[in-house]
Amino acid sequence: MTAQLSRARRAAVLAATAAAALALAACGSGADDPSGHDAHSSPSAPAKSAGGHNAADVTFAEGMIPHHRQALEMSELAAARASSAEVKTLAEEIRAAQDPEIRTLSGWLASWGEKVPAPGADPHAGHGSGHAMSGMMSADDMERLRTSSGAAFDTAFLSLMVEHHEGAVEMARTQRTEGAHAPARTMAEEIITAQNAEITRMKALLDE
Numbered sequence: 001m002t003a004q005l006s007r008a009r010r011a012a013v014l015a016a017t018a019a020a021a022l023a024l025a026a027c028g029s030g031a032d033d034p035s036g037h038d039a040h041s042s043p044s045a046p047a048k049s050a051g052g053h054n055a056a057d058v059t060f061a062e063g064m065i066p067h068h069r070q071a072l073e074m075s076e077l078a079a080a081r082a083s084s085a086e087v088k089t090l091a092e093e094i095r096a097a098q099d100p101e102i103r104t105l106s107g108w109l110a111s112w113g114e115k116v117p118a119p120g121a122d123p124h125a126g127h128g129s130g131h132a133m134s135g136m137m138s139a140d141d142m143e144r145l146r147t148s149s150g151a152a153f154d155t156a157f158l159s160l161m162v163e164h165h166e167g168a169v170e171m172a173r174t175q176r177t178e179g180a181h182a183p184a185r186t187m188a189e190e191i192i193t194a195q196n197a198e199i200t201r202m203k204a205l206l207d208e
Helices: 002-030 055-082 085-111 138-144 150-178 182-206
Strands: none
Touching: 055 085, 055 138, 055 150, 055 182, 085 150, 085 182, 138 150, 138 182
């Protein structure tokens, strides 16, 4: 009888020990995670912005649209007021390149749920951060173009457009560095290449 009791007690102790071990294992698997998932599992990747773009892309598009619009306005004046064939050709090339870019930039903003800058809105109000855009002509600069013609217009157009292009290149470099939207970064690279080449041409014409 005594031997039977001893065996029963040992069996009970073993059963209790096994149950305790199972309980501890169950607790350890989710002790750090109230959801019951393994606390050491890899965290999920952070969500990307919709459409693969970021704030820098929006700022680039919002700023480049009015910047390009002003370049088109300047180029349209050249058609009637410039005396140099080279200036007229350059103005037409600027118009042909930048008008499609305005449409592309506007399409991106619309697809991102952002407001497209309205035509005729004050471009000097800035974009995104509220700072004035680099290279934008003042009202006095634009009036100078509107009221000049011939050689005087050519000189004014070239000198002002060099400054305007330099501002666009600066904006494009920021986009190339900070933007996330691949097509916008590609456009920025194209703007840098094309407008730097035009700056070189315009400076050469000014030196003639």
